[in-house]
Amino acid sequence: xxxxxxxxxxxxxxxxxxxxxxxxxxxxxxxxxxxxxxxxxxxxxxxxxxxxxxxxxxxxxxxxxxxxxxxxxxxxxxxxxxxxxxxxxxxxxxxxxxxxxxxxxxxxxxxxxxxxxxxxxxxxxxxxxxxxxxxxxxxxxxxxxxxxxxxxxxxxxxxxxxxxxxxxxxxxxxxxxxxxxxxxxxxxxxxxxxxxxxxxxxxxxxxxxxxxxxxxxxxxxxxxxxxxxxxxxxxxxxxxxxxxxxxxxxxxxxxxxxxxxxxxxxxxxxxxxxxxxxxxxxxxxxxxxxxxxxxxxxxxxxxxxxxxxx
Amino acid sequence: xxxxxxxxxxxxxxxxxxxxxxxxxxxxxxxxxxxxxxxxxxxxxxxxxxxxxxxxxxxxxxxxxxxxxxxxxxxxxxxxxxxxxxxxxxxxxxxxxxxxxxxxxxxxxxxxxxxxxxxxxxxxxxxxxxxxxxxxxxxxxxxxxxxxxxxxxxxxxxxxxxxxxxxxxxxxxxxxxxxxxxxxxxxxxxxxxxxxxxxxxxxxxxxxxxxxxxxxxxxxxxxxxxxxxxxxxxxxxxxxxxxxxxxxxxxxxxxxxxxxxxxxxxxxxxxxxxxxxxxxxxxxxxxxxxxxxxxxxxxxx
Numbered sequence: 302x303x304x305x306x307x308x309x310x311x312x313x314x315x316x317x318x319x320x321x322x323x324x325x326x327x328x329x330x331x332x333x334x335x336x337x338x339x340x341x342x343x344x345x346x347x348x349x350x351x352x353x354x355x356x357x358x359x360x361x362x363x364x365x366x367x368x369x370x371x372x373x374x375x376x377x378x379x380x381x382x383x384x385x386x387x388x389x390x391x392x393x394x395x396x397x398x399x400x401x402x403x404x405x406x407x408x409x410x411x412x413x414x415x416x417x418x419x420x421x422x423x424x425x426x427x428x429x430x431x432x433x434x435x436x437x438x439x440x441x442x443x444x445x446x447x448x449x450x451x452x453x454x455x456x457x458x459x460x461x462x463x464x465x466x467x468x469x470x471x472x473x474x475x476x477x478x479x480x481x482x483x484x485x486x487x488x489x490x491x492x493x494x495x496x497x498x499x500x501x502x503x504x505x506x507x508x509x510x511x512x513x514x515x516x517x518x519x520x521x522x523x524x525x526x527x528x529x530x531x532x533x534x535x536x537x538x539x540x541x542x543x544x545x546x547x548x549x550x551x552x553x554x555x556x557x558x559x560x561x562x563x564x565x566x567x568x569x570x571x572x573x574x575x576x577x578x579x580x581x582x583x584x585x586x587x588x589x590x591x592x593x594x595x596x597x598x599x600x601x602x603x604x605x606x607x608x609x610x611x
Numbered sequence: 612x613x614x615x616x617x618x619x620x621x622x623x624x625x626x627x628x629x630x631x632x633x634x635x636x637x638x639x640x641x642x643x644x645x646x647x648x649x650x651x652x653x654x655x656x657x658x659x660x661x662x663x664x665x666x667x668x669x670x671x672x673x674x675x676x677x678x679x680x681x682x683x684x685x686x687x688x689x690x691x692x693x694x695x696x697x698x699x700x701x702x703x704x705x706x707x708x709x710x711x712x713x714x715x716x717x718x719x720x721x722x723x724x725x726x727x728x729x730x731x732x733x734x735x736x737x738x739x740x741x742x743x744x745x746x747x748x749x750x751x752x753x754x755x756x757x758x759x760x761x762x763x764x765x766x767x768x769x770x771x772x773x774x775x776x777x778x779x780x781x782x783x784x785x786x787x788x789x790x791x792x793x794x795x796x797x798x799x800x801x802x803x804x805x806x807x808x809x810x811x812x813x814x815x816x817x818x819x820x821x822x823x824x825x826x827x828x829x830x831x832x833x834x835x836x837x838x839x840x841x842x843x844x845x846x847x848x849x850x851x852x853x854x855x856x857x858x859x860x861x862x863x864x865x866x867x868x869x870x871x872x873x874x875x876x877x878x879x880x881x882x883x884x885x886x887x888x889x890x891x892x893x894x895x896x897x898x899x900x901x902x903x904x905x906x907x908x909x910x911x912x
Contacts, residue, residue, distance in 0.1 A: 501722030510710025
């Protein structure tokens with residue numbers, strides 16, 4: 302630890318030693334830390350991530366644990382159309398039921414439908430869009446036609462018919478929404494796969510002698526994920542909204558009303574009971590917004606090269 | 612294995628009269644490669660030089676069966692590994708060739724590495740499963756052989772976190788992971804700056820020597836090829852215009868194109884001489900008749 306400045310000769314000698322050293326060394330892009338988690342770390346470093354995750358966790362917790370602490374959602378125990386108060390936080394509905402309990406319970410159906418449909422759509426979209434885009438040719442033509450067929454099916458009419466045929470329960474709604482909504486994801490995956498298929502690392506993988514399906518799985522699909530993640534989170538929002546529309550038309554289990562169904566029955570009381578429409582609507586709005594924002598932020602962080610290329 | 616017998620009978624790779632037509636538009640086709648013949652023996656280093664569009668890269672890709680899967684792509688002639696014909700072979704046979712026999716190193720290391728996969732996994736995936744020893748050790752060994760230091764760190768990195776030279780070394784590591792009999796390096800150092808280029812070439816040289824792998828080095832840069840290869844093929848307009856031992860071709864170029872190519876390199880060294888470029892009139896002459904004149908050392912064949 303000498304304070305004296307090194308002489309030019311020393312500097313030169315040091316520089317030469319450095320040059321003579323083995324050619325490459327790892328230049329850490331950031332000091333210390335475990336790098337296994339660097340992608341997710343970027344995601345979890347953002348404060349906004351916690352806000353959105355917190356909102357969603359709160360909604361999930363409230364919907365699935367909350368009803369245990371709230372009142373009975375079906376007992377007509379109170380006076381009709383009581384406004385929100387200290388005792389009944391969200392008031393009562395037109396039959397005198399505890400509205401807080403009903404809204405909490407409604408979240409179960411809405412969230413279940415939203416997440417299930419998004420996951421199903423993403424899976425179907427990745428498989429079919431990936432195969433079509435990566436292999437091209439005849440497979441592409443057939444799969445695109447199949448996707449187009451499902452895309453033009455009117456979801457609402459299909460749902461009404463299915464509800465009449467198979468009964469109106471959540472599984473039917475999830476299936477109907479999924480089969481009409483997956484083509485949107487598949488198209489994105491297909492376009493991405495077609496682009497990626499042209500890239501160097503796919504050729505590199507071919508040169509390494511990998512089979513086509515393996516290249517699709519480990520090179521094409523992971524790189525197609527950023528827009529797919531966004532599309533999937535959008536699907537969560539859209540599924541919740543379409544489910545609301547279906548509930549609005551009366552498709553759905555009337556004993557387990559979703560937020561959409563609550564909105565539906567609130568329409569006759571907009572002037573006499575504003576809280577009936579406000580709270581389920583607010584819930585839908587908050588969840589859809591949080592999921593979309595989260596997806597957007599996830600997209601930015603999960604792409605390892607965005608904003609980090611030197 | 613019948614390596615000895617195969618060595619006597621047939622070289623590792625023999626290409627004869629290879630011609631490749633590629634579609635360039637709705638109707639037009641281009642003869643990217645016409646009647647190229649070349650031979651690579653086990654452990655031999657062969658260079659292919661030529662300017663852009665001379666057909667050298669297409670030849671390299673054809674050897675690995677990596678031309679676009681398009682019914683309009685026409686490959687004729689003969690490509691034989693150990694005497695086994697591969698032109699017209701099913702995709703499966705080509706895939707076996709690429710999985711076990713031929714490694715490729717490409718020009719631009721960033722686009723040829725998967726950006727979403729850690730380096731370690733990319734190397735690991737290129738190692739055939741049948742090898743008995745722990746794969747993780749093998750990954751580290753391949754990276755070290757490719758001249759990377761601090762390999763335990765490197766395996767955890769994503770390609771964009773590495774420097775250009777390191778990425779190129781990762782590509783080398785991937786290419787050697789399967790212990791191929793032949794490595795085709797297509798402009799392996801063109802994307803790197805001059806000093807890094809030298810080091811990467813040196814490593815490639817050492818690696819190929821250590822593993823006793825045959826090498827086909829494709830480059831537009833005579834200087835790169837001259838220092839690393841035993842034999843040299845000069846390509847122009849889709850044809851081999853001159854072939855022979857590297858030292859021979861460099862010291863006594865026979866074909867006017869080779870002479871012109873050499874002059875444009877030498878002029879860079881000698882400050883007195885202006886940078887030589889091939890005059891347009893000469894190009895026209897080459898196009899019309901020059902390329903048809905080939906000077907191929909008969910001893911090579």
